[in-house]
Amino acid sequence: xxxxxxxxxxxxxxxxxxxxxxxxxxxxxxxxxxxxVVGRPLADKYGIEYYDKYSDLIFSKEVDTVCIxxxxxxxxxxxxxxxxxxxxxxxxxxxxxxxxDGNKMIEACxxxxxxxxxxxxxxxxxxxxxxxxxxxxxxxxEIVAITGTNHGTMPGGWFVDKEKSGGGAIIDHTIHVADIMxxxxxxxxxxxxxxxxxxxxxIPVEDTGLIFMQFKDGPYATLDTSWNRxxxxxxxxxxxxxxxxxxxxxxxxxxxxHGNLYSNKHTKSLQSYWGDDMNRLMLEDFADxxxxxxxxxxxxxxxxxxxxxxxxxxESIEKGIPVKG
Numbered sequence: 001x002x003x004x005x006x007x008x009x010x011x012x013x014x015x016x017x018x019x020x021x022x023x024x025x026x027x028x029x030x031x032x033x034x035x036x037v038v039g040r041p042l043a044d045k046y047g048i049e050y051y052d053k054y055s056d057l058i059f060s061k062e063v064d065t066v067c068i069x070x071x072x073x074x075x076x077x078x079x080x081x082x083x084x085x086x087x088x089x090x091x092x093x094x095x096x097x098x099x100x101d102g103n104k105m106i107e108a109c110x111x112x113x114x115x116x117x118x119x120x121x122x123x124x125x126x127x128x129x130x131x132x133x134x135x136x137x138x139x140x141x142e143i144v145a146i147t148g149t150n151h152g153t154m155p156g157g158w159f160v161d162k163e164k165s166g167g168g169a170i171i172d173h174t175i176h177v178a179d180i181m182x183x184x185x186x187x188x189x190x191x192x193x194x195x196x197x198x199x200x201x202x203i204p205v206e207d208t209g210l211i212f213m214q215f216k217d218g219p220y221a222t223l224d225t226s227w228n229r230x231x232x233x234x235x236x237x238x239x240x241x242x243x244x245x246x247x248x249x250x251x252x253x254x255x256x257x258h259g260n261l262y263s264n265k266h267t268k269s270l271q272s273y274w275g276d277d278m279n280r281l282m283l284e285d286f287a288d289x290x291x292x293x294x295x296x297x298x299x300x301x302x303x304x305x306x307x308x309x310x311x312x313x314x315e316s317i318e319k320g321i322p323v324k325g
Contacts (some may be wrong), residue, residue, distance in 0.1 A: 007070030118303030140245030168205030
């Protein structure tokens, strides 16, 4: 896979570059970012080629795959442009800021015969994978309910600019866990009820969200999406799930594989993660899907499901009532 990173506005671009450079069947061509203040230093950090125009790499004959790490509002435009140029696409979550744009992205990739993968690497966390195996084997029976959290620190920057991000904590931190719930249950959401608002930070978007989901045929779920971790917290946040079945339950703390670092170089304790890297596993899987012409491991439709949950949550908050999925 000859990969180009398109944009580095999203903080995940750094880790994707680091991992791509160490994967045998990925050749990282370069980084394209119009903002030279952030783009050039990141390229220099890893010793890769830097371009100040997205088009330089989207239309490059060297590139067969792009990883889009721009602000959310640019996802649709860049994905469609890349698809028309014949490039496979990994796009950072959320797939888009509107359902309409998400559908256009999926259609563009299908029309041009390229693969579209939404970056939802939490599916590759070992504890999540093991939970999926236990569920599929029927070891905890039928799932009755799931409670989940995706807490985090408030990222600031364009993440709190609704025009660029599509919203605040809800669109930022619904996507991963809603996708995992969908993956576990293989059912659609029939109804969404949510509460959210600004309770912690002085920002123009919501920093707190609590979502209730009723899935088809009975299972229900809750998800706390809040940016409630202070700067002094030892890590950025969490991804946790409590899965209740008719024969048993599973508790998942996705980032439990860590040590605690105490150093005079830092003003706070830090969690040092030592488990398998989910971003590396995701990139390896997509590279294998391209090399062996498999279906995209996490499809555009998967990404669209998670976005719909977030959009319905906003609708529910605005109306003050549950809304149909």
